[in-house]
Amino acid sequence: xxxxxxxxxxxxxxxxxxxxxxxxxxxxxxxxxxxxxxxxxxxxxxxxxxxxxxxxxxxxxxxxxxxxxxxxxxxxxxxxxxxxxxxxxxxxxxxxxxxxxxxxxxxxxxxxxxxxxxxxxxxxxxxxxxxxxxxxxxxxxxxxxxxxxxxxxxxxxxxxxxxxxxxxxxxxxxxxxxxxxxxxxxxxxxxxxxxxxxxxxxxxxxxxxxxxxxxxxxxxxxxxxxxxxxxxxxxxxxxxxxxxxxxxxxxxxxxxxxxxxxxxxxxxxxxxxxxxxxxxxxxxxxxxxxxxxxxxxxxxxxxxxxxxxxxxxxxxxxxxxxxxxxxxxxxxxxxxxxxxxxxxxxxxxxxxxxxxxxxxxxxxxxxxxxxxxxxxxxxxxxxxxxxxxxxxxxxxxxxxxxxxxxxxxxxxxxxxxxxxxxxxxxxxxxxxxxxxxxxxxxxxxxxxxxxxxxxxx
Amino acid sequence: xxxxxxxxxxxxxxxxxxxxxxxxxxxxxxxxxxxxxxxxxxxxxxxxxxxxxxxxxxxxxxxxxxxxxxxxxxxxxxxxxxxxxxxxxxxxxxxxxxxxxxxxxxxxxxxxxxxxxxxxxxxxxxxxxxxxxxxxxxxxxxxxxx
Ligand code: HEM
Ligand code: HEM
Ligand SMILES: [Fe+2]
Numbered sequence: 026x027x028x029x030x031x032x033x034x035x036x037x038x039x040x041x042x043x044x045x046x047x048x049x050x051x052x053x054x055x056x057x058x059x060x061x062x063x064x065x066x067x068x069x070x071x072x073x074x075x076x077x078x079x080x081x082x083x084x085x086x087x088x089x090x091x092x093x094x095x096x097x098x099x100x101x102x103x104x105x106x107x108x109x110x111x112x113x114x115x116x117x118x119x120x121x122x123x124x125x126x127x128x129x130x131x132x133x134x135x136x137x138x139x140x141x142x143x144x145x146x147x148x149x150x151x152x153x154x155x156x157x158x159x160x161x162x163x164x165x166x167x168x169x170x171x172x173x174x175x176x177x178x179x180x181x182x183x184x185x186x187x188x189x190x191x192x193x194x195x196x197x198x199x200x201x202x203x204x205x206x207x208x209x210x211x212x213x214x215x216x217x218x219x220x221x222x223x224x225x226x227x228x229x230x231x232x233x234x235x236x237x238x239x240x241x242x243x244x245x246x247x248x249x250x251x252x253x254x255x256x257x258x259x260x261x262x263x264x265x266x267x268x269x270x271x272x273x274x275x276x277x278x279x280x281x282x283x284x285x286x287x288x289x290x291x292x293x294x295x296x297x298x299x300x301x302x303x304x305x306x307x308x309x310x311x312x313x314x315x316x317x318x319x320x321x322x323x324x325x326x327x328x329x330x331x332x333x334x335x336x337x338x339x340x341x342x343x344x345x346x347x348x349x350x351x352x353x354x355x356x357x358x359x360x361x362x363x364x365x366x367x368x369x370x371x372x373x374x375x376x377x378x379x380x381x382x383x384x385x386x387x388x389x390x391x392x393x394x395x396x397x398x399x400x401x402x403x404x405x406x407x408x409x410x411x412x413x414x415x416x417x418x419x420x421x422x423x424x425x426x427x428x429x430x431x432x433x434x435x436x437x438x439x440x441x442x443x444x445x446x447x448x449x450x451x452x453x454x455x456x457x458x459x460x461x462x463x464x465x466x467x468x469x470x471x472x473x474x475x476x477x478x479x480x481x482x
Numbered sequence: 483x484x485x486x487x488x489x490x491x492x493x494x495x496x497x498x499x500x501x502x503x504x505x506x507x508x509x510x511x512x513x514x515x516x517x518x519x520x521x522x523x524x525x526x527x528x529x530x531x532x533x534x535x536x537x538x539x540x541x542x543x544x545x546x547x548x549x550x551x552x553x554x555x556x557x558x559x560x561x562x563x564x565x566x567x568x569x570x571x572x573x574x575x576x577x578x579x580x581x582x583x584x585x586x587x588x589x590x591x592x593x594x595x596x597x598x599x600x601x602x603x604x605x606x607x608x609x610x611x612x613x614x615x616x617x618x619x620x621x622x623x624x625x626x627x628x
Contacts, residue, residue: 055554058554059554061584061585063585063586066579066586070543070544070588071543071544071552071554071555072540072541072542072543072544072552072588073543075543075544075552075554076540076543133538133539133540135538135540136537136538136540137536137537137538137539137540137541137542137543138537138542139542139550139551139552142540142543174486174490198522198525198529198530198533199516199520199522199525200520200533200547200548200607200610201516201519201520201548201610202512202516204548204550205508205511205512207550240486243486244484244485244486244489245489247486247489247490247492247493248484248489248492248493250493251489251492251493251496251497252496254493254496254497254500254501255496255497255499255500258497258500258501258503258504259500259503259504259507261504262507265511266613266615267548267549267612267613267614267615268548268549268550268612269515269516269519269520269548269610269611269612270511270515270516270519271510271511271514271515271519272613273507273510273511274507274511275613277507281500341614341615341617342617344549344615345546345549345550345551345553345557346553347553349553350553417616417617417619418619418620418621419619419621420618420619420621422583423555423556423557424556424582424583424584424585425583427583427585428583428584
């Protein structure tokens with residue numbers, strides 16, 4: 026670590042890890058409910074479990090992104106964060122809003138709009154919180170010595186993500202309009218501006234880990250985020266096929282969303298080529314695993330499994346079935362969960378001064394969680410395809426079909442157990458690192474050996 | 483080879499062009515398609531009250547509507563066509579968990595009044611033109627029974 030204020034990132038990462046455990050716990054509740062084991066129905070009904078599962082997911086990813094920004098921006102801008110105290114206030118208020126929302130879901134305090142369940146009064150607190158965060162980041166960039174492409178792309182992603190939250194706060198009497206603008210948040214986040222955040226973090230990690238020239242990496246970063254927006258903005262149309270708007274979206278959405286995998290393919294090639302080109306081999310193997318992993322798994326989960334159901338002819342049958350859940354899991358995991366876990370794996374040794382670079386536990390964490398998640402994806406996929414054929418093609422009753430596919434949820438829960446074992450190992454590593462300390466600071470008075478390492482980190 | 487500033491213009495240019503196209507198409511959809519396909523003239527206060535109940539109870543946390551939501555319970559856009567209003571009213575007003583095939587719904591026990599609001603909402607949305615979704619099952623049974 027080069028700047029004292031980067032330490033605040035640690036606490037965002039810690040909050041992130043806490044929310045992740047909550048997310049997984051509620052995931053199991055739903056997995057069992059799909060198997061017919063719904064003993065918690067009276068206390069935590071399925072809709073409560075689901076709102077907690079998906080909102081905790083979004084919150085831990087956002088907390089991870091914010092931590093990443095607080096770590097990356099000082100280093101890229103060569104300037105301490107302008108107001109560290111305010112950053113801690115922002116952390117605590119973010120955690121509070123999150124807790125109120127998650128608790129509220131147990132008491133019927135929510136809005137039934139998928140992914141946007143946070144009630145509108147709380148939305149305003151989110152807005153204030155995010156503005157504070159952005160203020161700190163943007164002011165640090167303004168005061169800083171340098172404004173690199175990496176930091177600009179990351180910041181642009183964060184600013185647009187905040188702006189796009191707003192259309193989700195408007196009330197519509199008409200369900201079609203409600204859905205239309207809900208996608209401006211959900212789709213334009215994950216298939217638009219969040220890819221800028223991912224790309225920015227990925228570029229930062231590749232610069233540090235591979236030692237490849239910044240100019241080369243940042244040039245390709247522009248190409249990737251260019252592909253993202255060119256395909257992703259009009260690709261929103263793949264959610265407009267069957268919600269009560271015109272057929273023009275079948276064509277526009279079909280064509281442009283089918284191009285979206287290119288951006289993820291770009292991301293994967295980018296990481297692999299830069300890794301091959303890099304001469305310096307950074308000792309942090311675990312960070313390297315997660316960095317290459319996120320680039321590759323996002324291409325499979327978002328790119329290929331997205332493509333699998335994005336054409337209107339296919340989506341007519343798969344729309345709103347477990348096929349969507351299959352894709353949702355591997356896409357969120359590969360693109361956004363793994364990039365957060367990558368930046369944490371990279372930053373922790375630098376924040377705490379403990380060089381736990383290549384532990385067996387960390388390696389198991391990586392492989393168990395990834396193989397477990399692939400298994401879960403397969404389970405959802407088999408259940409989903411079976412559902413599509415029985416329910417949509419043959420016209421068998423929803424409930425009858427669900428009974429037929431119950432067994433796949435046994436597979437799901439088994440693979441989820443493997444996945445969770447991996448995550449628990451990751452959490453143990455996280456705790457073993459201990460707290461961030463100023464002793465981990467690399468200042469200019471350090472000796473040569475350390476200075477050499479510093480250019481690399 | 484591509485230079486960094488060319489790459490930057492690819493990004494900026496591509497973004498601006500597709501963004502403008504998206505805004506124009508969206509605007510066109512809202513002005514042209516929504517009035518024709520969703521019948522906003524039928525959005526009575528009762529339908530809107532039903533939508534409020536639909537949201538404040540997070541029905542979408544188990545069901546899908548317009549194909550969006552959760553995969554724990556049936557798709558409801560055309561439920562009034564499929565089951566008829568009296569059946570739906572019985573489900574909504576039931577004081578014990580409705581569970582025709584073992585899977586439980588929350589026992590809301592809505593008043594008659596609230597149940598009718600929700601039914602009005604579901605009736606309205608059932609008339610939306612969804613470009614062919616949900617499909618009618620296309621399967622002509624030739625099951626081998628020997
Ligand atoms: C990292 C990027 C991505 C993430 C995190 C992601 C996640 C999701 C999630 C959670 C849903 C369900 C949304 C809802 O119903 O509210 C969804 C739906 C969908 N995604 Fe993605 N996705 C990503 C990228 C893509 C890409 C690149 C494509 C196309 C090539 C794609 C195609 C689709 C389609 C067609 C649906 C609609 C499914 C339906 O009709 O039920 N996704 N995605
Ligand atoms: C312990 C592991 C997990 C289990 C057992 C699990 C299980 C489930 C279940 C049963 C659903 C609900 C599907 C429905 O509506 O019927 C769901 C939804 C979802 N989960 Fe998980 N999950 C787990 C981990 C994760 C992880 C790690 C992520 C992301 C990285 C994730 C992302 C999602 C998303 C985005 C949805 C909404 C999908 C959609 O609506 O299409 N889950 N999960
Ligand atoms: Fe999408």
